Amino acid sequence: MNPASAPGSADLSDTSRQLELLVNSVTDYAIYMLDPHGVIRTWNRGGERIKGYQASEVIGTHFSRFYTAEEIDAGLPALNLSIAAANGRYAGEGWRLRKDGTQLRASVVIDPIFDGDQLIGYAKVTRDITERYEAEQRLQAAQHALMQAQKMEAIGKLTLGLAHDFNNLLTIVMNSLDLISTRVPDPRVQQLTDTAMRAAERGTLLTRQLLTFGRGNALVSEQLDVNALLRDSRELLNRSVGDTVAVSFDLGDGLPIVELDKNQFEAAVLNLVCNSRDAMPNGGSITISTRLCRARKPSESESPEEDFLSVEVRDTGEGIPYENQSRVFEPFFTTKEVGRGSGLGLSQVFGFAMQSGGFALLESQPGQGTSVRMLLPVENRAGK
Structure with missing residues (x-):
């Protein structure tokens, strides 16, 4: 007995029936056809799962319903179809809308369908890559944060060394100014040493800030x-x-x-x-x-x-x-x-x-x- 004709089994001898069963069995991809103007003509179970619409809700409507308002205003749906028709394929990714209004990150392929030289429609395949996209974004953010932390750590170590050396030099300068101030009673010299001491104290404050950045200040x-x-x-x-x-x-x-x-x-x-x-x-x-x-x-x-x-x-x-x-x-x-x-x-x-x-x-x-x-x-x- 031919398995295809066994009781309860589908007749797989019909090529169009095979194709229909194949497309409707795919749930990880939304696979559907558009007419030359972008109106949806077919819908599969993958489209139902990914975008939340039943076939009766979308067949006969324009596929731009899945795009954001900003993309529609920018003419992106029509542009994608024109690219597919001119180049033989359009492939890209972007944010699309589900029935409940939430967004998904979609990987999209649009292929033109020709009958001879006449364009009769488009085959559109959409995959939900939201989880992968968000994981990539988290990884990139973590890598950026790690690089930033490593950069700041390196700058901190350099700053700490410079601040300690500078602080030692300032200590010598301030001690010398103190000695000059006590041993040379000339008022003019006293005025100059006071000015120099204020500048040195300003340098000490800057050093303290550098030490704080480099985490060398207890x-x-x-x-x-x-x-x-x-x-x-x-x-x-x-x-x-x-x-x-x-x-x-x-x-x-x-x-x-x-x-x-x-x-x-x-x-x-x-x-x-x-x-x-x-x-x-x-x-x-x-x-x-x-x-x-x-x-x-x-x-x-x-x-x-x-x-x-x-x-x-x-x-x-x-x-x-x-x-x-x-x-x-x-x-x-x-x-x-x-x-x-x-x-x-x-x-x-x-x-x-x-x-x-x-x-x-x-x-x-x-x-x-x-x-x-x-x-x-x-x-x-x-x-x-």
């Missing part, structure tokens, strides 16, 4: 109520920004006590506020906010999330060009005019956050302001 941690510390700093911060900038606070409730270096924390907040002030020469607003959040360190994308205390300084200033954002935490890198900053403010913030066991993040939209967040660990909170 932190003196103590249990702190960050919200209380910020409230106590309100007057100082208001004086630092002047009359044209308004400073407001949005402090979360019930935040844990954390172990931090008080002086370094206050310096970091002041650096952030002063940076925001400089980004708003015509005035604006600065918001300092705190909250408890869960996050993972950028260089450890596969590690579980941890509890962090987020301290954010957000401004309404000029923003930072995208091409500069990956470098803002580097020592001596600044987008300010010459003479308006040393480029060490954000590097001190970065170094303090890293040495405290956390990290710093920057978000900025040119023309719309900048946000810098210090995420500080709370694993040492009181009572734990």
